[in-house]
Amino acid sequence: MRTIKKNAMFYIMMVPIVVYFVIFAYYPLVKGLQTSFQDYKLMGDRPYIGFDNYDLVIHDPSFWDALWNTLYIGGGILIVGFIAPLLIALSLNEVMKSWFKKTAQMLLYVPHLLSWVVIGGICIFLLSPDTGLVNMLLMKIFGMNPINFMADESWARSVMIGSAVWKDMGYNCILFLAGIAAINPSLYEAARMDGATRWEQVRYVTLPQLMNTMKVIFLLNTLGIFRIFDQIFVMRNPAIASKVDVLMMYTFQKGIMEIRFGPAAAASFFVVLFTLLLTVMVRKITRFDEV
Amino acid sequence: MNMQKNAVIAMILAGTTLLSACGTNNSGVANNSPAPSAITSGTEASADGGKLEILSGNVGGKTPEGNAEFEKELSKKTGLDVKLDKPASDFDQKVLTALSSGAKYDLIEVSDLAKLDAFIKQGVVTDLSDFVQNSKVLSDPAVIPTGEWDQVKGPDGKIYGVFSKFQGATMPIVRKDWLEKLNLQEPKTLDELYTVLKAFKEGDPDGDGKANTYGLSTSGLYDIQGIMSAAGLKYRYVMQDGKRTIPYATDAAIPMYEWFAKLVKEGIMDPNFITNDTAKMRNLFLTDRVGMVTYWDAWVGMFNNLKKTEDPNTTFQAEGMLSIQAEDGTILMRRGDPDFWIIPANAPHPEAAKKFLEFWNTQEGITLGSLGVQDYDYTLENGTYSLTETGKIANMDHGVPYWYNSTVKSPFPALPGVEDAMALSKQHATLELSLSTWPDAEKIVTNYALKAMSGQMAAKDAVAKMQKELKSANLIDE
Numbered sequence: 001m002r003t004i005k006k007n008a009m010f011y012i013m014m015v016p017i018v019v020y021f022v023i024f025a026y027y028p029l030v031k032g033l034q035t036s037f038q039d040y041k042l043m044g045d046r047p048y049i050g051f052d053n054y055d056l057v058i059h060d061p062s063f064w065d066a067l068w069n070t071l072y073i074g075g076g077i078l079i080v081g082f083i084a085p086l087l088i089a090l091s092l093n094e095v096m097k098s099w100f101k102k103t104a105q106m107l108l109y110v111p112h113l114l115s116w117v118v119i120g121g122i123c124i125f126l127l128s129p130d131t132g133l134v135n136m137l138l139m140k141i142f143g144m145n146p147i148n149f150m151a152d153e154s155w156a157r158s159v160m161i162g163s164a165v166w167k168d169m170g171y172n173c174i175l176f177l178a179g180i181a182a183i184n185p186s187l188y189e190a191a192r193m194d195g196a197t198r199w200e201q202v203r204y205v206t207l208p209q210l211m212n213t214m215k216v217i218f219l220l221n222t223l224g225i226f227r228i229f230d231q232i233f234v235m236r237n238p239a240i241a242s243k244v245d246v247l248m249m250y251t252f253q254k255g256i257m258e259i260r261f262g263p264a265a266a267a268s269f270f271v272v273l274f275t276l277l278l279t280v281m282v283r284k285i286t287r288f289d290e291v
Numbered sequence: 292m293n294m295q296k297n298a299v300i301a302m303i304l305a306g307t308t309l310l311s312a313c314g315t316n317n318s319g320v321a322n323n324s325p326a327p328s329a330i331t332s333g334t335e336a337s338a339d340g341g342k343l344e345i346l347s348g349n350v351g352g353k354t355p356e357g358n359a360e361f362e363k364e365l366s367k368k369t370g371l372d373v374k375l376d377k378p379a380s381d382f383d384q385k386v387l388t389a390l391s392s393g394a395k396y397d398l399i400e401v402s403d404l405a406k407l408d409a410f411i412k413q414g415v416v417t418d419l420s421d422f423v424q425n426s427k428v429l430s431d432p433a434v435i436p437t438g439e440w441d442q443v444k445g446p447d448g449k450i451y452g453v454f455s456k457f458q459g460a461t462m463p464i465v466r467k468d469w470l471e472k473l474n475l476q477e478p479k480t481l482d483e484l485y486t487v488l489k490a491f492k493e494g495d496p497d498g499d500g501k502a503n504t505y506g507l508s509t510s511g512l513y514d515i516q517g518i519m520s521a522a523g524l525k526y527r528y529v530m531q532d533g534k535r536t537i538p539y540a541t542d543a544a545i546p547m548y549e550w551f552a553k554l555v556k557e558g559i560m561d562p563n564f565i566t567n568d569t570a571k572m573r574n575l576f577l578t579d580r581v582g583m584v585t586y587w588d589a590w591v592g593m594f595n596n597l598k599k600t601e602d603p604n605t606t607f608q609a610e611g612m613l614s615i616q617a618e619d620g621t622i623l624m625r626r627g628d629p630d631f632w633i634i635p636a637n638a639p640h641p642e643a644a645k646k647f648l649e650f651w652n653t654q655e656g657i658t659l660g661s662l663g664v665q666d667y668d669y670t671l672e673n674g675t676y677s678l679t680e681t682g683k684i685a686n687m688d689h690g691v692p693y694w695y696n697s698t699v700k701s702p703f704p705a706l707p708g709v710e711d712a713m714a715l716s717k718q719h720a721t722l723e724l725s726l727s728t729w730p731d732a733e734k735i736v737t738n739y740a741l742k743a744m745s746g747q748m749a750a751k752d753a754v755a756k757m758q759k760e761l762k763s764a765n766l767i768d769e
């Protein structure tokens with residue numbers, strides 16, 4: 001009690017945040033849970049129907065297709081989106097010319113500031129089979145036939161992964177660079193005195209010292225796997241939908257397009273469950289608690 | 292210290308009050324949503340209170356300022372205190388959010404019959420049968436032809452909507468000036484169509500000396516109805532002997548998909564047709580990149596008008612074309628889902644809404660919905676109408692570019708080509724049968740149809756896959 005009294009001002013300062021989360025996060029969550037057990041109609045009675053909505057969702061093949069697509073695309077974004085910015089951050093760390101480093105960082109960061117509507121438009125423009133820059137280069141340099149990247153199933157997931165990695169590369173790269181900048185310079189000095197080469201300094205000093213930053217970034221990116229939506233909504237089309245429709249898209253279609261809020265709420269709680277499971281797994285594997 | 296303690300208690304109380312207020316509001320919505328029949332009978336007896344709240348997707352001004360003027364004019368003309376909510380985007384989501392959160396509107400604009408079906412099932416809409424039948428305005432066949440009401444009837448035969456405008460049909464729209472330049476006739480058969488499209492690709496119809504034109508561009512599968520007509524194939528469902536069939540997923544569709552694949556392979560068809568949105572398709576047509584698109588009849592006039600406004604000496608001439616005739620003489624054209632108003636079951640002022648619905652189909656209402664607001668969108672001097680600059684931008688469309696009421700004539704001549712195009716629509720266009728299973732079926736049909744058309748998959752295999760998946764998901768009967 002004494003501690004509470006002592007820190008009363010801090011508790012008061014927390015109240016708006018707590019209220020915010022209760023109203024805009026936890027209350028909708030509870031309402032969503034309630035909806036998932038109801039035969040939810042826009043108006044009138046909304047009787048409780050037990051686990052019928054969950055049963056409907058788990059027996060829907062398109063739900064499992066969407067889960068597989070989510071794991072494929074999300075997993076791709078997670079892995080490539082982790083390794084690529086790490087490599088770039090390590091490379092930029094070796095650059096001595098400050099202007100080049102800053103320019104590269106800025107150029108890498110710009111796509112992160114753009115919305116998916118803009119990125120989707122850029123992708124459609126760049127990857128167009130007739131006037132797109134990518135196909136023009138492929139034809140001029142390699143004499144290849146044009147590829148319809150945005151409408152060909154075999155390319156669909158790669159395009160989604162590539163564009164997502166490109167968009168967020170700069171952001172993750174800056175986080176890695178901040179981690180690298182925080183490494184104690186005396187460690188490099190000691191390594192150099194021991195005769196370590198540049199590669200050995202990276203291998204035995206930078207990477208081990210960056211491990212905690214890497215764990216945090218990996219975990220944060222893992223939390224986003226099941227939340228992919230904007231990108232797919234903007235870039236999908238009927239020809240590739242079966243390969244790129246993710247769980248949030250499934251939820252959107254059930255809820256907004258088909259006006260079936262019960263199954264949509266049930267599907268969204270599967271998303272919550274999967275995210276929870278994946279996060280626990282990643283925490284265990286990366287020994288996150290030791291950070 | 293006491294002050295701190297009091298402050299903490301006050302904050303907690305405020306937070307609790309806030310939360311309980313939210314809870315009360317929401318539970319109140321749920322509890323205050325009685326069965327539709329109860330609401331309907333209750334509101335019929337109540338006074339309208341002189342207020343009217345409208346949630347609109349198309350009806351209204353083109354800008355926030357224009358919408359404010361429109362709202363003011365609507366209040367003046369109807370004698371009601373009108374609030375017109377016209378979201379700039381995501382209208383469907385706004386409608387669902389409004390309905391599920393208990394927000395109350397007297398009228399909501401809807402343009403999707405599948406949504407109407409869902410709304411009927413979920414008790415959202417008011418039965419308007421008696422109102423329509425007893426209304427002197429709406430029951431007049433000159434105002435709305437009697438047969439048209441079937442479109443907005445539910446499975447129970449009751450009327451649940453009132454049209455907000457006349458909805459036309461989609462059709463192949465061709466560059467008439469290119470046809471003339473290349474000495475070609477309007478195609479009547481699939482072979483003739485191929486010849487024309489190939490000539491558009493190879494004959495340099497734009498005269499710039501470059502091979503930079505396409506014969507055909509589309510956006511979405513439903514747009515190809517005018518060409519699929521050649522095999523007598525109707526889009527969406529067709530009931531045959533009480534069984535659900537999807538003509539686009541039958542063996543008869545195989546040669547048609549092969550025909551499209553041939554166009555794609557030979558570079559005659561715009562290769563971006565899968566990713567095109569309608570705006571991109573329209574731009575290709577307007578910028579001399581493509582000689583034929585499949586789109587709404589109303590756009591024949593708008594295409595011509597846009598080019599004429601841009602350059603009064605333009606040779607550009609768009610013309611609506613009849614669908615390609617099948618061997619048995621069948622001509623299939625796609626009638627679009629109508630745009631219509633519904634009165635939600637929880638509407639606070641249903642009588643005001645009904646007053647509006649009658650007004651909207653009169654001369655005054657149609658003038659407002661088409662030309663817009665007097666002295667803002669148009670002026671009227673000595674019986675002569677003139678569009679202002681704002682009115683020209685609005686293009687005589689404030690939600691009602693075309694209307695049913697045959698007694699109301701536009702003060703301006705029709706846009707070039709549109710009357711001929713609409714005459715074709717009225718003669719041949721029919722509504723599609725959209726069953727509740729269509730959204731699931733559509734995913735399968737479009738997926739494989741687009742693969743077959745683009746040549747990613749053999750048409751025979753694509754149709755076989757369609758049939759297999761549709762049957763296994765119980766989406767067709769045969």
